[in-house]
Amino acid sequence: MKGFLKLGKVAGIRLEVHWTFALLLIWAGFIEFRNSGNLERVAVNQGFILVLMACVVLHELGHALTARKFGIKTQRIILLPIGGVATLEKMPEKPGQELLVALAGPAVNVVIAIVLALIIPVKSYFNFDNILVEEMLYAPNLQNFLFYLFIANVMLVVFNLIPAFPMDGGRVLRALLAFRLSRVEATNIAASIGQALAVVFFILGFFVNPFLILIAFFIFFGARGENQMVKQNSLLQGHLVKEATLTNITVLRPDNNVQEVIDILLASTEKDFVVAQDKDILGIITQKDIIKNAKTPSILVRDIMDKTFTAVDESTEILKVLELVGKEKKSFFPVTRNSKLIGAIDMVNIGEFILFKSVSWNKIDNS
Numbered sequence: 143m144k145g146f147l148k149l150g151k152v153a154g155i156r157l158e159v160h161w162t163f164a165l166l167l168i169w170a171g172f173i174e175f176r177n178s179g180n181l182e183r184v185a186v187n188q189g190f191i192l193v194l195m196a197c198v199v200l201h202e203l204g205h206a207l208t209a210r211k212f213g214i215k216t217q218r219i220i221l222l223p224i225g226g227v228a229t230l231e232k233m234p235e236k237p238g239q240e241l242l243v244a245l246a247g248p249a250v251n252v253v254i255a256i257v258l259a260l261i262i263p264v265k266s267y268f269n270f271d272n273i274l275v276e277e278m279l280y281a282p283n284l285q286n287f288l289f290y291l292f293i294a295n296v297m298l299v300v301f302n303l304i305p306a307f308p309m310d311g312g313r314v315l316r317a318l319l320a321f322r323l324s325r326v327e328a329t330n331i332a333a334s335i336g337q338a339l340a341v342v343f344f345i346l347g348f349f350v351n352p353f354l355i356l357i358a359f360f361i362f363f364g365a366r367g368e369n370q371m372v373k374q375n376s377l378l379q380g381h382l383v384k385e386a387t388l389t390n391i392t393v394l395r396p397d398n399n400v401q402e403v404i405d406i407l408l409a410s411t412e413k414d415f416v417v418a419q420d421k422d423i424l425g426i427i428t429q430k431d432i433i434k435n436a437k438t439p440s441i442l443v444r445d446i447m448d449k450t451f452t453a454v455d456e457s458t459e460i461l462k463v464l465e466l467v468g469k470e471k472k473s474f475f476p477v478t479r480n481s482k483l484i485g486a487i488d489m490v491n492i493g494e495f496i497l498f499k500s501v502s503w504n505k506i507d508n509s
């Protein structure tokens with residue numbers, strides 16, 4: 143994805159930060175300097191944000207390493223100004239496992255808060271009267287730094303456990319519902335509650351903290367997207383690639399040139415092509431490849447085709463193809479029977495297949 147800076151790897155998982163995170167640091171530094179005019183305080187403040195982000199990374203690692211226990215890989219952990227995200231390959235479908243993965247993140251912050259509470263006299267901050275505490279907290283010393291970190295971790299736990307799917311609390315809710323209901327129903331309920339809470343966050347954002355507005359968008363569209371995905375996946379369950387294969391496709395020869403392919407592109411609705419010789423697949427060519435090479439119409443298909451294609455057998459489950467789309471960042475796959483080309487499958491056709499399935503399902507529901 144664009145705009146991310148690679149920081150390195152933790153536990154074998156890529157750690158990346160979005161460039162807007164720098165804006166957060168600059169903004170926080172500016173506010174502190176305007177309020178106190180003290181560079182030392184600005185430095186402490188910036189250090190605090192970085193240490194807090196380290197706590198967020200540990201939180202995401204909590205999710206990622208628990209998911210790893212259930213055989214689910216995490217592609218990367220990304221840091222945004224509004225928090226962290228661990229991009230798990232998928233969420234576990236067993237509610238018990240999802241419950242553990244969702245709880246593992248906040249659990250890390252609970253542990254950090256407990257450790258901090260053991261190091262610093264947290265109680266003393268709540269014993270004095272307000273003015274004294276305010277004076278005490280203003281001093282930029284280590285104890286105050288750790289106290290703020292304690293409060294921040296407690297807030298991370300509380301905030302993340304708000305049942306606003308797809309936030310952690312919402313995932314906990316879905317998992318609990320899924321013990322009783324189907325995954326589709328559980329997701330539908332959790333996503334509706336998540337979207338309602340997103341509206342509340344959005345409104346609160348104008349009065350409390352503008353970051354809530356960003357978070358509201360993240361929740362609203364996240365809930366909608368994941369709800370649709372779960373519905374689609376349940377429609378596709380048990381269906382095979384052969385049911386959604388495009389069999390009426392133009393197969394290119396390796397000695398076709400780009401001009402010939404452009405002519406086919408313009409004369410039909412096909413966008414991506416398989417290159418084959420006697421039903422043996424040699425590569426694929428996408429519309430992007432053609433556009434890139436449109437200036438050299440005489441160049442041959444064999445010189446620009448993508449040889450790192452993945453072919454799928456017609457008896458593969460369509461759901462497996464969707465996993466491939468996520469893993470390989472491709473959306474067009476040649477389809478084979480006994481390793482010989484019989485057609486192709488792409489996201490557009492899978493989308494159409496889902497559409498027809500959902501229409502026929504609704505018919506059954508209404509009758």
Ligand SMILES: [Zn+2]
Pocket residue numbers: 201202205247248302310
């Ligand atoms: Zn989390």
